[in-house]
Amino acid sequence: MPINPQACKAIDDTLAALGPAVASLQDRKDYARKDAPFNVPDAVSFFQGYQQALQVCRAKDDQGGAATLAEQTGKTVIPKIQDIVSSNLTLSKMGQLNTQRTIEPETALAQNVLLGKLLQASMAFVASAQAKQAVIATATLAIRSITYTNRHGGGAKLLRPDGVSLYLRADGQFIQTHLDDSGGFFNATEWDIGRGGDGHDEPFSQTGGAQPRVRIVCRVTAAGGNVTVNGFAGQLDGTALMHNGAAMLNNNFTVALAAAAPMAPVVVVGGAHVDFTVDLDGTANFPNEIGAATLALTLTANTSAGNPTDTAHAAGTVYLTFGAPGGAAQSLAANSFTLGGNPQHVTPARLLLAIWAARAGMAWVVLGPAAATNWVDAIFLFLKHVAGVQFSLNYRWLPAVNNTGLWLKPPLHTYLWMSLSPTPGIHSPGTLPDTEAWAECHNLAVAFALMGEILGLTPFVVNFGAGNRLGYATDYPLPRRQDVAPFLAAVPAAHGRLNQPYQRPRVAPDGTVGRQQLGFVDQNGGRNNFEGVTVFNNVRLYPLGECILAQNNRGANADNYYCSYGVLPDYVISPNVPVNFDATRGLAPLFFAGEWIHWFFNHGVWQWNWQNGYDPNPYPGLAIGADFMWED
């Protein structure tokens, strides 16, 4: 403990008085005389030693040492001063002829003035150094736990830990994904001293632009006396999370936190502590964007002993979404998906992939305000044109067969998420995309709906027929010509149609009437029945796998454009016409295929050989090959 201020001052005063007093003693003319009333050199030496002791004590600034020196001062120094003062007083009263008068009375009295000051300072030092230390109450604050109460799910937190799994992909690659369904739950608190505090914080999700609210358990400890706690306040500091070299927030932010309700003063008894549960609300909202940030939280207590603070430097990570996360998909029959069943698990890895896609897409193409449709556009553009997500013929999730190319077969949601997750360091063979899993377009379409809905971008619904709730549609090509002689152009000539394949009757050599279906050839030369497209808000189509076949705004009639790849041909801005699309042409080859499979449904009439595969002459009279163009 340092020397108390009063004692410090007394030491300084004593040292100040010592110098003149010692000098006065050294100046005495009886300094070396044996008949001097006291041994003056010894006295000088004594006071010089005392002077040194004081200086050392002052330098050490130790209250205990000062108290000891003060005690010695009272026992030896003060009596010594008093003896000399008494001696001088006696001398001052001696007559001129008194042989014991070794110094002049005036000198003795003058010296006593100096010694009197020294005596006064010394006595003050003794008094102050030995006096009991004055008691000063102090308060300390410690955060015990933090819970973000306005998070998605509220008390039953929606966000769950990543599911991490290792899959053996069919090309021999081991794919470790963090996008699997979660196997557990996060703690109720995002930050807890019981878990180790900083470095052991947990994330949560909340809608961007919503108010942060926190429930903090904190401890106020009083020392040196009672402390009255009058209230609390705080501050959230958000730092943009970095992902793949990109900031997941436009700007870092600070939000002041104020008490949700006033509290009555609470007295914390000195030497004890009280735990408080404090509800604080943001005086501003989280940034109104899709993003992610790491948080630091500083809490301040308003007390009678000052305003102690404590900071949780890693107080959680917040994932900001457009709305409440949702999304569900199930496949009870092969290649049939409905947006129902168990909701998808909302995990940090899934959210981060979606947030990254949305932000990177927005950064890549300026789409306008952060409206839901623009966010969906952004995700689509990024996944398709930057991240390299693409269809993979013959890979799909089936209820009964493992056709995913992964072993063991992942759960449906996991597979769909993996099909949207790029693997920059792992290259797939051939034309297969560099993604964790490979999938056909209708699987990608459902996956895209899950990604949108986890950010609260809804609804991914297309309502064809009575109340079906599909997140995707099958987009079929249409021929330009009619299928009856003289094969005139259809009016109006349409390029594509949703959910209804184009089929035409064909008569076999044996007279049996069969049917053929129009398909298109994709950019890899694969034969496609359709393009699976995600449908957003029942109006916008997103062909994540290949190209758009129908217009983006189906309106009352889904039959419309069929275009193919070029420069963003599948991205539609306005008004409902694909960019770079030549309505007089179709860029993808078409073909009629078909009778082979429909034999099986025609109740046993074997027609195998008259139409084994493609129709080499879809329009009689045209000198064309097996594949033909829309404009042929």
Add this chain to the structure above:
Amino acid sequence: MDTTTNPPVQPYDALGTQLRAAPGGKGALAAKPEELLAVDNHCGWTAGLLKLDETTRSSLVKSCLLYPQEAAGFDIVRGSFSARGLTIATASSRHVLCVVVPLTPNPQAEPAALAAAAAKALFDLPATAFVFKEMGCDGNVHYGVRDFSATKPIDAEWPHWGDALAWWCDGSQAAFITTKAPGGPTQEVIMPSANENRYWFTVPSKDPDTTARSA
């Protein structure tokens, strides 16, 4: 047996004949990614279509050998496994799967009935699906398909392997061939034709479509 509607060739044509035949030459283990993909596909469909226990399912890949451009020019994956004391052989091209199973001879039983009983024990389909119709015979090998006059298609709109099932039976063994079509809408046009099944894990020497259509 009604032979009046005999087709000029058997179901699955030359591809079916090749898949039912004994392996041509010495097979090779999968090594390249494309070969691994083919083996994975073959095992996935075998495991998905047949009633197998988990031990057998997980061991399928060990028996798989590759026969690139086998005999008549098809990339084929072949495998075998044991179940209930029988050795069952499998083979598949890109879109077509073949399963051959030995039978306990029963001269009194019709080939279609023998095949249906074997299929019922083998395939994971509703029992009502196994009503077979004989379409013809080649020597002592009888063949046919499901009788859709007696049973309904599993998927009336899209190709389904259960509807595309064809059978062969000579009394001592039965072979089943089907298209690897899961039912429901698929992006890929799943074709059991010979031209669409020639190349799977090898690279065609020239455009297969051109080859196919000029053939």
